[in-house]
Amino acid sequence: MAPEEIENAVRAGLPQAVEDLKRLVSIPSVAFPGHPEEAVRAAAALAVELLRSAGLPDVRQIPVAGSFPAVYAEAPAPPGAPTVLLYAHYDVQPPGDPALWRTPAFEPTEIDGALYGRGAADDKSGIMIHVAALRAFNGEFPVGVRVILEGQEEYAGERLEAFVEHNPDLVRADAIVVADAGNPRVGDPAVTTTLRGMAAFTVEVRTLREAVHSGSFGGAAPDALAALMRMLTALHDDNGDLRVPGLPRGTFRGQGSSEEDFRVTAGVLDGVSLVGSGSLADRLWASYAVTVTGLDVPTVSGAINAVQAVARARVTIRIPPTGDPKTALNDVQDYLRQVAPWGAQVSFSQHVMGSGYLAEAGGRARAALNEAMKRAFGRAPRDVGQGGSIPLVATLTRQFPAAEILLYGAEDDDAAIHAPNERVDLEEFRRVATAEALFLAAYGAQ
Template identity: 50%
Template structure:
């Protein structure tokens, strides 16, 4: 195994970041095809995999089948939209400040793409174990049409170890293995109180306002301390490493004097408990708002479901709560988007050894409050496979999905080295 080529690693990342490969409606298709073509160019012998209605994925295989376990390396080249507000530099012109490279996708998840590339390049694309690579082009938009490919071509991604490079360490420079993902469901809640809007001077004070009713209803989801107040939810405690509150406050950007919500350790709240959030509200904008009593209001509510809880039971409990607490007899309509199942990931020994060797320090075992539907589906389709979730998206400053997204180049090099060492560990274990 050769050393990781840090200069080429950065060069590959900069080339990818310059391409605005946004896979959302309303954005052009051409940059996605350009990014796919570049990934295909960088992966010798690769080919496109058609994904229904989306930009193609790129697939390659290296090493001989039967030479130890088969490994699948996954990442995605598509990115979130990047409104320029808040950015200190052009989001699609990679910019180096200190040791961090800034740009949309620099962390999520073009860092995963180039990390895989660098690891394979360290073996001159002749890894010591059979290695598959799949780089997706439509992960961010939520449509998850890659799952149709998994179902239609189950052998394509079949492997003994699935390495998902779409995560990060709990803190910069602190090697982390993720062992749980929460499930994720949503409810769209619509309240109606009036046949039509009314003049607030003539009717306000007696006519029930739908937006006020909705605000009151949403407020019942938590108690005064911010604990989820829905009966029938099954929470637990986190048995792995804790996340220190000062680190969490810094990473989350919690303002001075503002308390965290909920009780128990930070790890309990993030990885072992339900979380309920309001994702959006349909209501008149402040700018230009009229003097009206509002007849209808709508909200989207998200529910994160921890390991050990049943996603159907959890969503049912939240729906029951909303129906039981609707104020003033308002007409309530709820559309439920079924929740994905929470997932437990075995802390793979070879992956832990590779992380420890790359970083030179012990590995922390933590969870993820997020949900990755592809990972849950892969676990269903390949129940015997082990799954590793890691990457260069550190929690300190990566700012994924936000303005000034960035990746620490030292962290990226360490993750690339981890990928390469993992292939070596697997070959040695087989031997």
């Protein structure tokens, strides 16, 4: 197919692709414990239906130990053509507080050219990018196609890593597309070349057998909450840089956003400064970051006059692409033990780890993608980093060192992924799907 034919085919199929994306978004496929498993399995079943509609002859669900099924599809390569693996995930983050959503999280709503709903961007748009691109070829694919859609990436995604390690032939490919990333801004094409790794844990501090009256004991009884607060604030200096030994700042080799753009995107309030030192790209994509993501303490509305006996926090560490998650986790935990005041008892649990990723120099696949994005967006893509981690990417890199891994997608920095009012810009969705279809054609013709 000529490029014009591919572009026209994607454009013609866009209304159906958007309707199918709405069907996916309407399913609350949260794979976290405590959420209904039926919804996650319903999303897997719909993903099977959608991949079959794209002309793939072999589509099936494959059990994954301790997790939800992987949705797998395959079409053989034409003689002499390479094979491309397409990845996305069908599970989503929990919606959080419904009051913070302007439209219901699982009632997909179009507003001003964008589709709102949990998973509209992360990562059900990734599924539909693949489907929309493949539909353009009417079952006559220019490359071999393999698709794997994960059902538990947002929670305990490392389970698919073990599956891939034990079933390498299912996902072996010359190029691997991970549609779980995006552009800094709508219309600004980018390829993600670095991913920070991550580690997370829960820290618990105990000082008393049980809470005691603050009037009778306050001022002498050690407060577990106060101890935990002192420990957590000790992680950073007054400038916001980490104090933890062994976690140095890094350098990002590409171009980052301006601080002005970042402030707008992040919603930083007037008069509030950014934290840390070094360039913004260094801080976001190449350095360690520690964030307290949750606290188990009495709420303000439920507070009583008591000195607390126990307090807990959830702590997340973002790790440079070449850093070791286990080492970073140990460094942070050791530091928290050292700064714990008053001999407080400190324990750690609920550990999660994921490796980062650093792309090698681009080859044939990256060259084909560059040309495809240039045509679809009107400009060539630039290299960017991503602060989040995608556990499967590091495994694929180890398992298939000769394969090129390409990370892109329809998400952008304003898409509010993992937050209320998540959305995907539908014109961006069309451009990325067009770029993927053009890439498949160009890569197959090399």
